[in-house]
């Protein structure tokens with residue numbers, strides 16, 4: 001049990017990478033609090049995660065509700081040994097067609113909310129705790145119509161390094177997992193049918209040396225390492241889980 005007697009907060013823990021990570025953390029002994037918007041998916045996730053998991057419904061773009069939800073989770077669990085700020089959305093922001101509302105939405109969800117998640121969790125984060133942010137290869141990789149999303153993830157990457165220096169005096173480590181294309185529902189908007197999805201994954205996979213998307217479990221393994229004491233001297237760093245996409249020439 002690599003997380004025996006530990007507690008973890010995971011935003012966006014009812015789907016995709018967050019859910020896979022919550023299940024893995026619980027299987028390794030942690031008690032997990034997850035957040036999300038969709039009540040049914042939260043309730044279903046709690047059953048899947050087990051080990052006394054709790055679910056808090058909160059929209060991360062409503063910063064007051066986010067702070068209240070995290071405080072409630074902190075009071076229930078007593079402390080957070082691990083915080084995984086994972087909730088996020090995809091979405092295209094094509095030049096010439098993007099509204100301010102669309103741009104604001106992606107910034108607020110993927111960037112502003114990450115800052116306020118960490119800030120709200122901080123009073124409950126244990127000394128020597130582990131904070132993990134979910135980034136993206138898009139922070140360093142140019143793709144059509146992705147400037148808004150990429151900007152949020154470049155901001156998250158910068159926050160990882162800055163939070164690490166802020167929190168080092170308390171022994172709190174701050175690191176990032178950096179997914180490349182990963183099979184989760186985040187792609188549903190861009191590929192609503194199974195055929196659309198297969199075509200999209202095949203197209204993107206041509207630029208991935210391993211020739212396929214990652215699985216949510218493959219991201220969760222890296223989050224588990226960063227959450228565990230095995231990574232106790234690692235902070236301000238990131239683990240890129242992209243099948244070689246950003247290492248390819």
Ligand code: NDP
Nearest residue numbers: 012015016017036037038059060087088136181182184186
């Ligand atoms: P999913 O769509 O499966 O999960 C996203 C999670 O975020 C859900 O639990 C969702 O819950 C939550 N969420 C989204 N918006 C909000 C909101 N406004 N308030 C509260 N919760 C919210 O996608 P992934 O698992 O793929 O995404 C997780 C992270 O991984 C994201 O930060 C994403 O950017 C990153 N990532 C993913 C990649 C991929 O290819 N899958 C690649 C690179 C990075 P609910 O809908 O209930 O609110």
